[in-house]
Amino acid sequence: MNGKTYKNTLYLLVENKFGALERVISTFTLRGYKIENLICSQNKDTDLYDIKIAINCTDQDLEKIVKILHNQIHVLEIKLMLNENDQDYSKIALAS
16 A cells, blocks of 8 residues: 555444534544535434535545544444446445
8 A cells, every 4th residue: 555645435324313424523633634525414314414524534544434434433434436437336344
């Protein structure tokens, strides 16, 4: 892995709980990552939210972010789109 930054897009499935969005966003802002794009919408299941976050970061930073998000109790699923040209979404973490 190199230190080159890439545009990465994370898709999160999050429980609709008070403060859950704030905790997800603070995962990035407290570590100095600039969120390029953020979209949050209610899922078909009203108890869940879909969150799409686009950031520029290195592969190593992305691994750290995913590990931190995986440990958050309200984050149920994380999917990653490696770059804007990649059409293949790969599930990289699933919290229970």
